[in-house]
Amino acid sequence: MLNKLIIAVSLFLGLFAHAQVPVIKIDGSSTVFPITEAMAEEFQTAQKGKVRVTVGISGTGGGFKKFCRGEIDIQDASRPIQTSELEACRKAGIKFLEIPIAYDATAVIVGKKNTWLKSISVSDLKKMWEPAAQGKIMKWSDINPAWPKENMKLYGAGADSGTFDYFTEAVVGKSKSSRGDYTASEDDNTLVTGVANDQYAIGYIPLAYFEENKTKLNALAIIGGDKAPKKNEAVLPSRETVETGTYFPLSRPVFIYVSEASLKKTEIKDFVNFYLSNAAKIVPEVKYVPLPAKAYEIGKKHVKENKLGTVFGGHSEIGLKIEDLMKREGSL
Incomplete structure (x- = not known):
């Protein structure tokens, strides 16, 4: 009886401990998925089980629907946020950071x-x-x-x-x-x-x-x-x-979008900084083209300063250089 009680308590404590592990929810682009999946694996290994990261593939448009409903923390996007998505995020009170992470x-x-x-x-x-x-x-x-x-x-x-x-x-x-x-x-x-x-x-x-x-x-x-x-x-x-x-x-450049509310959580800020610090190494490993080193440093600066909004104004642009893109001021 005592052994059964000990086993039951151990199982309960194990489940309780698992439930307390913070989860970072990511969804969106199938194009960006391989990069974010690799980042998630490396980050979880570095965290030694203290954080769990889930990465879905519902497409950029499908991901933005979830993101602008506040259902996920980070959105993988293979194109900039569009006008209708900006409006959906505004109505739901979702503010965000737009971070280029690679070329595709x-x-x-x-x-x-x-x-x-x-x-x-x-x-x-x-x-x-x-x-x-x-x-x-x-x-x-x-x-x-x-x-x-x-x-x-x-x-x-x-x-x-x-x-x-x-x-x-x-x-x-x-x-x-x-x-x-x-x-x-x-x-x-x-x-x-x-x-x-x-x-x-x-x-x-x-x-x-x-x-x-x-x-x-x-x-x-x-x-x-x-x-x-x-x-x-x-x-x-x-x-x-x-x-x-x-x-x-x-x-074109591809992106992650990070919810401002989510970024207030330590584990999510740690993950985003990890992403930017390791992109130059991991991006080419999954067959994508890394951005210039300066772009990742600017990305970290934007995270530190909580630079909100998009530099695209709700539409895509063809042939825009990443250096010029990063200099633009975001607009809410």
């Missing part, structure tokens, strides 16, 4: 059996993906007569994805403006599989997911046009071309 690029991908395409222009991508293309631009030869007279199979991000928002803005010229007759998924691995298994498929995914699947896929060099630093030169996505801005217009 969107890779336009084809399968290994695609023998006719090594590069593609932004203007051809627009013809392929704009809303007017739906039901009209169906075959490869509809874009270029030299390409096969075979139906294109299109794969891309779902509507809740920040990658979808950025790709449509960069390529079509308006965020969320896209044909609807394509295979959409928030799961980038689904897109990888679809494109890899079809000779006539084309899609777009975060560069990190392409890097993991180079044996199955080819990335197309992008011809950015008149606004590109290299104008009509075809540029492949890489760490160097993303850092220099020559992979245009499909490279």
